[in-house]
Amino acid sequence: MARIGVFVCWCGSNIAETVNVSKASEISGNIPGVVYSVDYKYMCSDPGQTLLKNAIKEHNLTGAVVASCSPRMHEKTFRKAAKDAGMNPYMLEMANIREQCSWVHDNKDEGTDKTIDLIRMMVEKVKRNHPLEDIKIPVTKKALVIGGGVAGIQAALDIAAGGVPVVLVERESSIGGKMAALDETFPTLDCSQCILTPKMVEVSQDPLIEIMSFSEIEKVEGYVGNFKATIRKKARYVDTDLCTGCGTCWLKCPVKVTSEFEQGLGKRKAIYIPFPQAIPSRPRIDPENCLKLTKDRCGICQKVCPTKAINYDDVDRLVEVEVGAIVVTTGYKIMPVSEFPEYGGGRYKDVVTALQFERMVCASGPTLGELQRPSDGKLPETVVFVKCVGSRDPEHHHSYCSKICCMYVAKQTMLYRHKVHNGNCYVFYIDVRSNGKNYEEFVRRAQEKEGAQYIRGRVSQVYKDGEDLVVEGADTLTNSQVKIKCDLVVLATAMEAPDGIKELAQKLGISYDQNGFLTEAHPKLKPIESSTAGVFLAGCALSPRDIPDSVSEASGAAAKVLGLLSKDEMHKDGVVAFVNEATCVACQNCIRVCPFVAIQLKDICNRKGEVLRQVADVNPGLCVGCGTCTPSCPSRSIELKGFTDAELFAEINALAEL
């Protein structure tokens, strides 16, 4: 038999003014199943809570209804008090007689009647409530970071700093990402490699971080706290354990090919490290260009290798790692100039991307920092920068703003003018967006002190007139057409989601937007969480952003990971779905509607292991308790604990007695 206590709160005069609390308490006492009822000035106060606790013990209550403020305010408070008194916390419900009664009604009789109804509804619900237990999920105290750019590096370092081991997976042969290719960074003009490479070294030396470079995610199974990731370690043809990174092999390799890291402006060998500060500083063989692997000739690298680290028979290997949380920091790619034939992209060598320009001015770049235009090596006397190329252009390319171009173009004008003091540099822009710390000042400096000439308008065409490139565009401030002869055109092409991101997202069960950028669980309040519990996001994988934003998000994601993995078991609310296996017919409706992929089919087998039939099976670790599954079930074989049909019907039924 239910033994329920009802506790009516005055909330000072907040409730008592519009509700006759003593009458409400008295009448509630007559509801079948209620063995104790009382009204009290402040139920949430210490004495109020003590009153609740004592009543639970003295009257041996099986359930309780606190009629007071919104459960959003104090449900936790009262459930904790009930738990302290030895009652299952889920056996306590609140009737919201303040926000949804006394504060919105004037008439005391009506308020009192409604209060009694609300109490009656909750009493009927509590009668049908079941004690629930929190869900406990064991966690693997290890994290996986996917993507070894600056965001991934930061996330790995921060997680490791919290004492949790990290596997950092990078698909290129070195970590470092795009930032490693930059010359100097805005708004301070400090050298990118000077600030990034120490972090890369730190990662490589941290005993808690395992770098898996030249590796990709093959498969991810499991759920929050308990993921199992299969990682494909692509054939490198170099044993990274034996190799010391001495460099003899790539010095002797006779094959020269275009360097991806140098954005096509420089050369590398067929056995190579992408850049001198690469981490790990172990080369890989490019099997498409290696003479040994393509034509079974040469073999020089193997001959010269002092540690016998070259293995031409290397193959891809799959390794499995078990982790409790995943951080995705897969970054971006930039649109190639060939997407813009109207700007001569792909046709004229001297139309380059901003990333190519970085390499052209970088002291470690292919020209060792000597600015030469690609076609003939001439020093460009006039340079035109074009912003919003592919960005903010919904008719042709992307509607979004790539966010960082305004700043790096300002930076590049300065880098240019520092190299060519009398050079002319023009910038075509739509707006200048410089909303970061010291950003506006930086742009002003480029415009006012460093001689960049900003023209507000779009470029219509870039063409070659004799030896010159001609940029035609509009100056919308003077309402005129402009035509600029120049030597070099730099296109600030849009940032795009990188190749393979959709496949990765599908493996992880996370969503991506129409542009291929990963989607956050909530744009404001969960900006670095994915829709899948335990998978966090940071950096440009989400959308274009700059280095400080990427780094802070990475630290944020690391904090989330550390929070998640701080205990041996995760605890979550007991409000989860459960299946009546006796009546489930496995029609899959619940599986199809579940937004969290928390339900799967399960085989019911006999003793011999033969499959008799299938039923739906809820993974309580993934279930978030939304209950969308329940109405989808025709035989009502899946229900939500805490909001069962019986419980909700009891509330509806209570109305019949009104």
Place this chain on the structure above:
Amino acid sequence: MNYGYYPGCSAKSTSPEFDASTLALIDFLDLGIKELKDWVCCGASSMHAVDKIIHTSLSAMTLDAANSEKKDIMVQCPACLAHVLEAKEVLNENGELAADVKEAVGKEIEAKMKISHFSSILHDEYGLDRIKEKVTKSLNALKVASYYGCLIVRPQELMKYDDPENPMKMDDLVEACGASPVEWPFKTKCCGAGTAISDTPITLDLTYEILRMAKQNGAECITVLCPLCHNNLDLRQKKIEERYGEKFDLPIIYYTQLIGLAFGLDPKVLQLDRLFVDPFPLLKSKGIL
């Protein structure tokens, strides 16, 4: 192929050679395309700016002319093409303007017919391979700059002609006839036809640039598909040469004339003699004539 030919007013006034060479190709290729009986002037270049209803009604009447012969419409002049396409869109969207137009024309007009430029018909429907087969007199690597003008590719949503930044249809056609198309950046630059009367120097500036760029990129002649472009480049070439002190001597030849030559048609029939910049010395020097 079930087209009726909508020549437009230029073909009947300033550019009879365009008309004549078009008809010659239709005849030679046995396309069975005949001029629509009741086509109406599209009202270019002023009516669209003066009165939307009259402007749309004019083209709607041409659509009606096609309907009464149960034909799709083949157009040569890009302005005509733009305006009949626009009228078709207006009628199909069936908004307020469509109601006004129907009232002005005095009847319901179905706008379900296909509307295509002749170069698209040759390129996409007749096909380059079949054109190649018909070539009897190769254009012998004649360096041709295809100049499309501004109108045929813009606005892209309406015209749906070709890549608006770098159209290739005429290049492909003349290449099929043995010529060497010149890659150059001014294929769709404006020739300034709109200001030719009101502010001629602007037009001359623009046209000069086009001629200069074609020449710089090695063109021996320019081929066009718009009668107004043709006027500006051909008729005014001498004036431009005088004004800028630069000799071009670039024949401006309709693409239909060039293709006709490759098919071995009589230059008289193609009315090559009507061109202001004499093409014969060039054609002879290349062994085409």
Place this chain on the structure above:
Amino acid sequence: MSENWEPKIVTFVCNWCTYAGADLAGTSRFKYSPNIRIIKTPCSGRIDPMFIVAAFEKGADAVLISGCHPGDCHYNEGNYNARRKFIMMRRLLSELGIDNERVIFAWCSASEGIKFARLVNEVSEKIKELGPFDEYHNLDQEER
């Protein structure tokens, strides 16, 4: 109909948006008609169309159902799933001759306290106009 008859309106809301919106109406002291009773569910996706039938059976004169606006769902898509169920239920009720004005669907966010209060008042006024849902309630008396 007795003179001081008040309609009974049963309201099913989701926890994250509309329940919070109703709370906001309270903290903002927006007054509304006292004849509604709110039943909280985690998400509008949990609201079964059969709740409507149950409420009518138990004497409700109208049912109000409210969840998060599209795109705002705490669970991302519960309200979208719910919307499809409601579309079907509405058509079915209308085929049966049940006045669709007695079944009201709304989106009401946690910030729309004023919308919630107005909604309740509008529905309450409307149902007062329509009178008690005797047709359904009287089905009880017609046992064979």
Place this chain on the structure above:
Amino acid sequence: MKELIAKAKELLMNKEVDLLIGYQSAGEKKAKPLLIKNPDDADKLVFNEYCLSNLVTYLNRPDIKALSKVAVVAKGCDIRAIVVLLSENQLVREKIFIIGMTCDHVMSPDGTEENIKCSYCKVRNPHLADVVIGAPIDERISKETVVRHEDIEEFNKKTKEEKWNFWKEELSQCIRCYACRQVCPLCYCERCIVDFNNPQWIDTRSNPRGNFAWNIVRALHLSGRCIDCGECERVCPANIPLMLLNRSLQEEAKDKFDWEAGFDPEAQPPLTTFRKEDDEEFIR
């Protein structure tokens, strides 16, 4: 018919199937189901315009599900039920052998005229079958045609009071025999919601209130799934026009979700998915 019998014999003889479900004659202008295991019984098989019943219903029976392979004689309209059952994980495709019958029309249950459902049939030629028997038949309408039902249009001219009174009268006849549920090829739950008693959703007595609730839940559970076989209405001893509700919801599914059940086993059933741009004009 010869072809059907020959195929049936072949299947049973070669033990390709354990059981074959088809039709046999039940007197003049009548046919009834025939379940055979012995090839010799195949001679009893018939197929004609009186073969009304949807034999797919039998495939849900636990004893039949337990067999390793079953052949079923099915018209295009019946196959639509198989498609729904496949998409809802109720059948294993490999365990059924579909003998698809081309079919111009069947007769109305009273045998006097062409069945109304055949006038807008889109699957005269079976769309999912292991073997098709019968000459191909010209489809009268294309798959793209949006079907409109005159009876529903007519019914919707009624005022809501008239509708209410209509259904009150009709549903008061319901004796809760559940023949509609029994015959429906898509009602396969092992425990029907009407038999659920905690809470009791639906009054199990045959009273107007319970009858309303039962018929509402039945129509809802079929919404987006009903394949329009009309069996429920055919077997109803009280002659309640149940298809009026089912067809209304079919139209709604077509209008709002562009959905017709029973054509594509891979498609997501409409009430287990959504589009962000779904209609919400009715939501305040």
